[in-house]
Amino acid sequence: MDDENDNKISYVKKDNNLSFSYEDGYNTFQRGELGLSYSYLVGNLIYNGSYIIKSIDFYFEGIEQAQHIETGGRTINNQNNAHKLIEKHTKINFKEPKQIKNYFFKFQLPSNLSSSFHISDKSNNVIGQINYTLRATIHTTSIRHPRYSVEINCPLEQILFRNHITYIPVEGTHNDLRRKEPLFRYSFQIPEYLGLGETISVPIKITFINTEIKIVRIEIALKKVTEIRFEKDETLFKNKQKCCSALKAPSQITNNELCQKLDLSIPNNLHTNYSGIFINIHYRLCINFLLTGIDDADSDFYKEKSVIVANIKGQNDFTISLNDRSSESDLYISRPHSTDRINENNVQELSVPGHKRSLSISRNSISSN
Incomplete structure (x- = not known):
């Protein structure tokens, strides 16, 4: 994630009055390694309109998708298989409607998400991908313009730790x-x-x-x-x-x-x-x-x-402490994914996509099973 051109925000749905931006000094929304530490999406939602905001909805979604387009003569057979990896919705209600220009968000990600990718087999017209999107909708007090919505691609990168x-x-x-x-x-x-x-x-x-x-x-x-x-x-x-x-x-x-x-x-x-x-x-x-x-x-x-x-x-690159929860947002804290298990010793065993071994995370130690 070092090439600046590869880290421009990619919009699925645009709105002239609403946009996302990275936190200063970053070119990704991801914080953490998606498995060994608490991982988050962090950034800013920017509103350029003048209406008072009542609430904000955030939607985060990840999909594994396989597509095959088969052509024979004039016939086109399109197969599209999709499996939803994650779907999270968070609603922020303000006690009193307020004027907001820049809303800072931070919310925790499940620990076993895979990296984003896109592969294609051009000879067979086959595409496979994992894609994550983040959508925000603001609700205003205006009758004429009650809501604005924007959606972006939100690529993630899983990082493994090795000493x-x-x-x-x-x-x-x-x-x-x-x-x-x-x-x-x-x-x-x-x-x-x-x-x-x-x-x-x-x-x-x-x-x-x-x-x-x-x-x-x-x-x-x-x-x-x-x-x-x-x-x-x-x-x-x-x-x-x-x-x-x-x-x-x-x-x-x-x-x-x-x-x-x-x-x-x-x-x-x-x-x-x-x-x-x-x-x-x-x-x-x-x-x-x-x-x-x-x-x-x-x-x-x-x-x-x-x-x-x-x-x-390596060990020197391990940046986020497992005990550092002081900066958690009340925006949303995700519960363990259905494939995660909590054992009697308060150790969370995280299944890593594509790996036979599991990574065990306790509150005070890190080990590999």
């Missing part, structure tokens, strides 16, 4: 399929979470059993798998694409062992993992060896492992 890197071991023996003979043993350490814009390092160890086998080239790559499904005819559109890759020459072999670290730069413009009703986005880290010394041309080695791509911050 150390967790690796998943991948080990085994690669065999010559035709001769049923072992060729080498392999051991990889795969990072479980890949952060947007970071460079990962994958330690590998190869122990050669057949010393005639040579590794000519090593490739490490990240593949993205997107699935968009539709209820009406149970259609599933699946797309696989290579997001990034790097070719490496093998290091020197010592005592029939190759030990090396494979580095890969993760693009910062990828969509993060998501598992929803109609849309799934997941990633696989792939390692491929080009081998020589084998007669069978299909004996090259290939291994892949599921990983999680996320927007990750």
Whole structure:
């Protein structure tokens, strides 16, 4: 969210007398990480009219949507599946109608919302997205102009917190399929979470059993798998694409062992993992060896492992304390989402979209289950 042009307020419905603005010094309405701390929408509602205001309604809505437009001859078949992730309404009644030019708002967000995204498969005319909108309606004392309404797109970004890197071991023996003979043993350490814009390092160890086998080239790559499904005819559109890759020459072999670290730069413009009703986005880290010394041309080695791509911050970037509730607005405090649970130790377990693990938040500590 650093590009100023990408953070201009996008209006769904405009009104000459009513508009939204960011708080000074910010280019987003979001505060917090959507999961590890209390998160809020913060900003200003600006009224340029002259009428007295009786009340203000705020509506916040999030939708997961999948759309497919199928054309055949003169026939157009439009499938549009939508699932409402959140719908919140807050009404502000003033005891006495007042003249308001700038209304500062701040209200809490549920803790398990996913990041906004928009994906498209142009070859199949398929679109998938998560979109959040914020709408405000003011009610005046005027008979001729009793209300004004404005609506904007309100993109959100989920951020995960990490203070150390967790690796998943991948080990085994690669065999010559035709001769049923072992060729080498392999051991990889795969990072479980890949952060947007970071460079990962994958330690590998190869122990050669057949010393005639040579590794000519090593490739490490990240593949993205997107699935968009539709209820009406149970259609599933699946797309696989290579997001990034790097070719490496093998290091020197010592005592029939190759030990090396494979580095890969993760693009910062990828969509993060998501598992929803109609849309799934997941990633696989792939390692491929080009081998020589084998007669069978299909004996090259290939291994892949599921990983999680996320927007990750370290401990020093953790900005909002869990105990800091002094600035809560009485505008609205959301209750836990239906997929959240409160246990006996006053710990709120938050399900993170697209992640198998849960994040536990207590009043005094942060831990990962």
